[in-house]
Amino acid sequence: MTQLPIHELLAPLRKALVEQNQVILQAPTGSGKSTALPLAMLDWPEIQGRIILLEPRRVAARNIAHYLAKCRQQNVGDEVGYRVRGETKVSRKTRLEIVTEGVLTRMIQADPELSDVAVVIFDEIHERHLTTDLGLALALEVQGSLREDLKLVAMSATLQGLGLHDLMPHAASLQSQGRSFPVGVIYRAPRQYKDWLSHCERQIIELLDSTSELAQSAVAAVVALNPQSDVQTLQQGSILVFLPGQKEINQLARRLGDRFDEAVDICPLYGSLSFKAQDRALSMPSAKQRKVVLATNIAESSLTIAGVTFVVDCGLVRQASFNPKTGVTLLETKRISQASAVQRSGRAGRITEGACLRLWSKEEQGRLVQSAAPEILTSELVSMALDGAFWGVRSFSELALLTPPAPVNEQLAWELLQSLKMIDAQYKLTAHGRTAYTLGCHPRLAHMLLTAQAIPEKGQEQQRLLALACLLATLVEARGLPKLGVDISQYLTLACQAPLLLQAKKWLQKSIGVAQAKAIDFNRVVREATDTDIGMLLALAYPDRIAKQRGLHGYQLANGTGVELYERDALANQPWLVVADFQQQQGQSAGQVFLASRLEPALFEHELAELMQSHNTVGWDKSTGKFVAERQQKVGRIIVTKQKVASPSREALNQAILELVAEQGLQLLNMHADVEQLRYRVMLGRQVMPHMPWPDLSEKGLLDTLASWLLPYLGTVTSLKQLQQLNHAQNLHNLMAWDCQQELASLVPTHWTLTTGTRSKITYQSDGRALMRVKLQETFGLQESPVVAKGAVIVTLELLSPAQRPLALTSDLASFWQGPYVEVKKEMRGRYPKHLWPDDPANTQPTKFTKKRTLAGDKS
Template sequence: MPNTAKSDSLRSTQQAGAAFLPIHDVLVDIRSAINQQSQLIIEAPTGAGKSTALPLAMLSWPEINGKILMLEPRRVATRNVAQFIAKQLGQPVGQDVGYRVRGDTNISQQTRLEIVTEGILTRMIQHDPELTGVAVIIFDEIHERHLPTDLGLALALEVQQSLRDDLTIIAMSATLSGLSLSNVMPDARQINSQGRSFEVQHQYLPCPSQQPWLVHMARVINDTVNDASLAEYQLGSVLAFLPGKGEINKLARLLNERLDSSWLICPLYGDLPPAEQDRAIGLTEPGKRKIVLATNVAESSLTIEGITIVIDSGYRREASFNPKTGVTRLGLKRISQASAVQRSGRAGRLAPGYCVRLWSQEEHGRLRKVDEPEISLSELTSMALDCANWGAKSFSELSLLTPPPAIHEQVAWQLLQQLALTDPQRKLTSLGHEAYALGCHPRLAHMLLKAKHLAHAESQPQLCVLACVLAGIIEARGLPKKGADIHHYLGEALHGQIKQQVRQWQQSLGVSGSVQNAISQASTRDVSYLLALAYPDRIAKARGQDGFLLSNGTGVVIAADDSLAHEPWLVVADFQETQGRNAGQVYLAARFDDRLFNDELKALVTQQVQGGWDEVKGRFFAEKQTKIGQIIIKTETGIAPERAQITAALLEQVRVKGLTILNRDDALIQLQYRVELARFYAPEHNWPCLTDAHLLASLSDWLGPYIEQVNSLAALAKVDTYGLVKNSLSWQQQTLLEQLVPTHWLMATGTRAPITYQMPLDENGHFYHSDAEQGRALLSVRLQEALGMAQSPSILQGKMIVTMALLSPAQRPLAVTADLASFWQGPYVEVKKEMRGRYPRHLWPDDPVNTVATKFTKKKTPGL
């Protein structure tokens, strides 16, 4: 049992110390800065009080004439910070201090400080670009780099620059490491505060290779709280960091088996009800200790009372968007060094702390320094809709801390256009404006609005109510496990948070009707039609034992015992890709009625004539394919291929089989090598890339226009490939190439000795672009013709020494050297001794450097 007196003393220390925070030392500087300029960057480590004491102090500054908005990265922290500050004022939440998160608002007319989650600010700016009544915006914990924070900051900066030069923007972070705030806020005043923390002792206990890491973590927690040598750290409670809800629940069961009733096991994650969150965050009753099992919601912003020990799994669940499949892949990833510091710092808030890291110290040194920002990993469709509503046609028009991957942005805009929410110029359509007003994911907004149109145009109000039900289920968190069929979850819309959300959407859409009736009347056709409106790229066709093929070309699988496993068609609302699996796992779907292709969804169906090469019959063919995305619904054969299809089939054969099916002779290979060397050593001349990979990628440009009369693979092999590739160079470049990287070297005897270029090859026989410096120029010539040369020749304006292959009179190799001067002084002596007897009629002088070169025998050489 813990020492109760010491525990109570710790509680008193914490309560008394709440008024003395390091941020107080810089409040005068902050206040002065706010009076002088409109942008401020504050770096304040964990425990400084920036999230609580600073906004509390600002409420008393009369020069702040308006409301203060403070953004928190998580809902749990938003509620907690608002409650703490209100308590300091002796008020309930909702008076001077309030909060807003999605689905939960507690503010009033007198509220002067609003704590909001990040996405709320974006909506506020879009609704009122002048932010009427707002004087200050504080971006707290900006180092966490959540996507809504980056977007909110970019929009706020634009508002400040164009509409509200009196608006003050404050960016606060525990660390500025890895942040590029100075790029978007170059004129901001920076103020640094000290943190308030005690020393934390670190212990590294990696998991044994044969043991599950959760079992190891449970044992470490049990050993740590019962180890008598750690008594000085056992005055408070324990905070354990885990990647997600599933691991938290499993660890809770393992700990309940090991620990007695004096311990409270408190989960803490975003979906937890507020009352249970408060239980995890608040102080325990005297004589009790708790173990908080938390995700990274507890990493920053959130103060959990009484923690002196941290047990860190070192894992986080990281979501990364896959643009090829249009879905976000979840993976278990190691945290960054910055996150590890934040987590361990939680143990040193009140007294000296103790942190156990479940990885090795050597591995710690190999962890990435900081986490990647969400904008580099996330799906960006909602952000693109925000961008379009703001009037921007590209993310580059916004002052973002980090630009997103170009392919992620491209996929987002393409989906918006596919859903008819934007036009080809990336302007919002009328449907897009309505979709943005709904405030849900663009896919669901498209489904809801199309259903609303049907409700009015075809008197089917129950279809719109059903759409609200489906959207509520798809957006819900923590659904019970009832298989993949979404029909099994329709009843969840009759109670709880889903019921509330369905009702809100009904009000927004202006459609009435009984949810119970809509559920009871829901048919497979109706459900699949509505889901296809949201997920047209996820209509799926069975492909035997290999699961299903989505219309976007992605393969997915479903549990073998699921009721949908043997359906011919599905429409998939939710699937996840995970590390180590080739196909995504379906979690939510519905049977699909393929008769919809003939009527309601006929706009998704395309027809095209596809040509190709039949390997078995050795001829070209063409067929008419009826498709939904990448899925072929029907094929009609016996169609004569057109010229464009034959050309496309020829190019595809080259792509599949490689350049070897063309007339790729030595001259072409040498040209590729020579140009690559020129690109490496003389890049100022803008040489084109002629590597195999580039030529294959650009076949349509350099080969396509010249095979319009080619009708067979045999004729294709006779095309002058060398000439076509050479014409990629301008006349000036061809002339310069011969000067810099010649094919021959003019010897003193008049012989044009050939130079062969060599490059290192990969396992597929392609040369490495990055290894051009390892290439070699090999000049082959009879030794007698090299007489009189003191040094090896050089090319590329002296940047590359030519290697000489010196041949016997019978054209046999005698020596290979890139240092001719050393060869004459050393190895040549032995060569001379051996060759004089074998080729007595040829010249083997004792002083080769001062001997005139010859290509004749001694008898025909003048002067001999």
């Protein structure tokens, strides 16, 4: 332990903690910051009190606690212990506690002074887990207002982009060197990205064969960095493979297990594995075995996997991203960041030189993002909001956070807590919310447990229902459940087994007391559980996820989101469901349901009546072309029952018309060409005289202002036909002030009066051009084409024959008279001999008659 680089910083760190209460420590992987540092602190006499080490991952927390306890030649729970969600190993003798999963936050909430705590250490803070960010914010507030003597140490492998110094400007800053050996990096991208898992399998097989070209290249890459490398140790070392998730780990484990015998130990490593299975992956293999550890990104930091000399990195990570529009968490498989790539490759150099095989190209490495977005920007924030309300804040801006959350995600979190009656309109914690927080589960599940406790049943029946709610809550929060279908009732027997049953009993004891809870037979509760009870309880937790069948295998949730079930699932044809767990996969339009229950719609009449809302609505009936009124009973956006209303109010009818137009667009109004002309004219007016208060007649502008220009004319409209018969051009014209109307008529006229007295219509186009159709004989004497918009637009003339057929198109009359007109005259003289075709049209009197009538008019 004394050989670790952090040992050189122990003296200055000890001095800094005596003089200051905040320390920022930058220490790369392998420096010993997670092990040697807290172990040394146990022997510093100036630290009077417990030391809390916050680890962002449960696997790391357990592993570090066992390692440090072993170093002290003690059992875990003596001087060194740990607390993770659902598992605690501490005692009165414990001075160093490794905690995670929001445990620190609850410790602070329970004891805001952290009475017997001397130091809180935040490890791997660069990973930016949500619970770490919140824990640091609360600890800083405790230190600033209640415990000036509390010492805070923030440790990170990198400080780039963290903003720690902005949050802790007076903190002492120390930097340690890492202890890592040279790592050779090789790039081998798959030929086809979709086949990356098979490509990964082939690379592992080659690495296990020391005679293969890849294995030789890996060794050569290491020897190039250190010619003294022990080649035999390299070739016999373990292989750590980074994969995006549990699904790919299990797939690859099966493939490799079928190929190799006991000489190769295939070890999965992910968060929901048992501690025994995790320990197997982390420990040194036997002398006759080589180990292949298939891990998620939990192996990126804080964990030392014994014997690893090769890393195979697929370059992918599965990230959960909350979508505020649908209320669903989207699981996306993404490329890792450059920071993660460095962390992963470094795992090959923890104990000796090693090599990292990256399954992407070197060019792509340079295109990776620098670092991943912190969880606070991408996560659902409901639990964090309840933490904040319990702490007494009404906005996350009141907390000293490294990064402010996405505003829409925060707003949705507060709104959900309001709907669950855990906070009031001022975001102040209610009695219901305070009790819910003490249960320590997600606010939705806490609401279910508390509501189940208050259902007006009597005696054992109510206790049975509450016990069932506790079992359901454990299943929803459980990780790594086997696949037994979507129906959550199929998993209830699993909830009666450890460790799920232990958690269910804890919740039940908090609700009805230890003595009464011990009398509950959970196996009997499972036997007597009905779909009606299960559906009702889950609907209390997930009212926005009540689902009605839509199509063959699809459903619409009460929040409007679409979800699907697998075609052969037992629940696939149920008319009503309540969905406890679903996720939207990358590239899918609908979410995939993982846990759900049947829902009996009769519950809306009694037990779930509070979820029902009555709406008087007016909609458009396509079959009749009229607007009709209904009284609807709805759960969220799902219509449960509806009844026609004879005479809707004028206000409701008007609102329905506006909503229909807003939804389907202006084309619904069947606007005529005169509306289009008005819009083009106003567009030109805006260009010529921008200072005038012209209305916005663009499609977006009109849709945004429907109430101001359409609503006043809806007085007697009850059908689509009547709506379309309104004089929309005049109504839009009336939007303009009087001076704008006058300027428009002058600047961009609708007609042009010719010398013959004819008022010829000008047609304006979307590109700003203007066109006027006129008989050629009526343009005689014109030297140039008319202009509008203060000369900005020259009117293009479509010159017509006496039979109104197009002869020519020109915006330059002078050129036309001197050129094309000569050919037109030759052709037209024979076809229309009764009309004038002069040799000098520019100096000829215009006419709209034949030669005979024109000459007669001249003589008279």
